[in-house]
Amino acid sequence: MSTASSVIRSGSLYDGVRTTVETAIRDVVGELYYEECQVGLDSTFAEDIQLESMEVMEIAERLIEEYDGRVDFVAWFADMELDDLIELSVGRVVDFIVASLEAAG
Amino acid sequence: MATVHANGVELRVNRYRVGNDGLDSGRPVVVFVHGLGIVDHSGLAFTLGMPLATDAETILYALRGHGHSEVVASGYRIADHVADLVGLLDELGVAEPVHLVGCSYGGAVVVTAAARHPSRVASLFLLDPVLPVPGWPERVLALLEPAAERLAGGYTIEQVMAALGGVSRRKAVAAAGRAERLLLGTSLLDDVRGEAPLAERDFARIDCPVLAVYGDRSEMLAQAGGLATLVPQARVRLIEGADHLSVFGHTRELAALIREAVGLAPAASRG
Numbered sequence: 049m050s051t052a053s054s055v056i057r058s059g060s061l062y063d064g065v066r067t068t069v070e071t072a073i074r075d076v077v078g079e080l081y082y083e084e085c086q087v088g089l090d091s092t093f094a095e096d097i098q099l100e101s102m103e104v105m106e107i108a109e110r111l112i113e114e115y116d117g118r119v120d121f122v123a124w125f126a127d128m129e130l131d132d133l134i135e136l137s138v139g140r141v142v143d144f145i146v147a148s149l150e151a152a153g
Numbered sequence: 154m155a156t157v158h159a160n161g162v163e164l165r166v167n168r169y170r171v172g173n174d175g176l177d178s179g180r181p182v183v184v185f186v187h188g189l190g191i192v193d194h195s196g197l198a199f200t201l202g203m204p205l206a207t208d209a210e211t212i213l214y215a216l217r218g219h220g221h222s223e224v225v226a227s228g229y230r231i232a233d234h235v236a237d238l239v240g241l242l243d244e245l246g247v248a249e250p251v252h253l254v255g256c257s258y259g260g261a262v263v264v265t266a267a268a269r270h271p272s273r274v275a276s277l278f279l280l281d282p283v284l285p286v287p288g289w290p291e292r293v294l295a296l297l298e299p300a301a302e303r304l305a306g307g308y309t310i311e312q313v314m315a316a317l318g319g320v321s322r323r324k325a326v327a328a329a330g331r332a333e334r335l336l337l338g339t340s341l342l343d344d345v346r347g348e349a350p351l352a353e354r355d356f357a358r359i360d361c362p363v364l365a366v367y368g369d370r371s372e373m374l375a376q377a378g379g380l381a382t383l384v385p386q387a388r389v390r391l392i393e394g395a396d397h398l399s400v401f402g403h404t405r406e407l408a409a410l411i412r413e414a415v416g417l418a419p420a421a422s423r424g
Contacts, residue, residue: 081323098321101195102220105167109154123171126203130404133199 055143055150057089065145069138072110076103089139104136111145119148156221157214160233160240165221166214167198168245169206181252181275181415184212186238188257188283189293189341190332193220197256200404201411208417212251214241216259218335227340230348231285234262239270250275250361252415256401257373258293260365261285267363268355278414279365280407281400284376285351286383293345301336304329356383363387364414366407368395 056062066089074082077097085097093099099107112121124144125133157166174180185202187194193215194202202211215222216234242251252275255263260282267274283289303312313325320328335341363384367374369391380387390410392403401407412419 098323100324100327101199102193105195105198112154120171122169122203122206125199126169126171126205126207128199128204130200130402 055146057139057143061149062142062146065149066142068114069111069142069145072107072114073097073138075110076106087138089142090137092135092137094134094136111141115145115149118152119145157241157244159244160236162217162225162237162240163223164214164217164237164241165193166212166241166245167194167202169198169203169211169213171203171206172208180208180210181417182210182212182247182249183252183254183411183415184238184242185214185254186234186256186259186262187213187216187219188259189216189219189297190335193222195220196401200401201254201408204404204408204420205411205417207420208412209252209415212245212247216262218339218341219331224334224339226338227344229339229341229344231261231265233344235266235269238262238266239273242273252276252278252411254278254280254411255282256280257397258283261289264356264359265351267359267361268351269358271358271360274359274361276361276414277359277363278411279363281367281371281373281397282365282376283373284380284383285348286376286379287350289350290345290348294342297336297342297345300332301342304333305337353383359384362414364390364410366390366392366400366410368392368397368400370394370396371400373397 070087073087085091087097091097093104108121155166157164183205185194185197187197194213198213202213205211217237218224218229250273253263253266255277260279261284263277264279265285267277283293310322310325310329313329314320314322317325317328363386365377365380365387367377367389377389380389392400392406395403409419
């Protein structure tokens with residue numbers, strides 16, 4: 049995960065990815081609930097946004113479709129332990145996508 | 154992710170394969186069948202389906218009535234789920250024998266599938282399973298009927314939140330909605346009431362390796378002794394300190410056991 053941790057959290061690529069991820073979450077949980085949760089980069093899917101696995105799956109599938117083969121989400125999830133899944137945050141997803149896109153060139 | 158029309162039902166399916174080896178590389182195909190109620194296959198996908206996809210090809214789907222699969226009004230017998238499973242494999246073009254992982258009620262489905270279609274099944278991995286032995290419908294109804302009565306009799310969301318172990322209002326609303334739809338809006342309860350156990354001679358047709366893993370505090374463990382009689386080749390492993398709910402959280406141990414059962418090397422240690 050060293051590439052993801054070296055992501056610079058600004059710039060048009062980062063902002064664009066952040067918007068895409070937030071939109072995917074918003075589409076799945078609805079605008080009202082999204083605002084209630086005050087979703088930020090530190091928000092965890094499981095605890096803070098209280099998402100069920102089904103909803104995380106829906107968000108993941110939207111992102112898989114959006115990034116169309118450029119981001120290997122399944123390989124990333126495959127490497128996670130249960131704690132990583134439980135603690136997964138919006139920011140971590142954004143970092144991973146940005147790092148993947150940058151690595152793909 | 155796909156929706157497949159199999160056995161007359163729309164089933165939501167996820168298929169995972171991580172790695173660059175070709176499609177003919179001989180990976181074991183592992184199909185997961187989840188349990189009854191308010192879950193679908195998503196939890197298993199994240200905890201087991203995707204991690205095992207580094208070496209296997211994993212297939213997970215939501216049973217009819219669950220998740221994004223079609224909520225049919227009737228047809229919730231084990232035989233229906235088995236027909237869905239076989240139909241799904243046919244639609245996906247999976248002709249080789251597959252390793253079936255059955256969780257809870259999914260255990261009853263995969264055991265029956267192996268008995269009815271032994272040539273389609275390479276091995277059985279039963280995860281805290283309900284076995285289709287005498288008395289099994291009563292065991293399942295003991296869990297479902299009280300829930301159905303509470304749902305039909307008027308309830309508050311606070312009661313649902315508490316019943317589910319203190320989940321959020323939002324989760325409770327979603328769970329109650331799904332439970333109402335399934336338990337009150339379909340023939341599921343009646344179908345379970347009308348079920349018979351799998352005959353001993355049908356158990357005897359299971360000719361593949363069988364591994365049953367139970368939480369040592371799970372109420373399902375009571376059936377394990379009968380399994381040894383019905384399926385002589387079955388092995389039983391226990392997960393210490395786990396009950397029927399918590400056993401599914403022992404993901405690292407379960408993944409290792411499934412790897413071993415389907416003939417894969419242990420996972421490379423994560424750096």
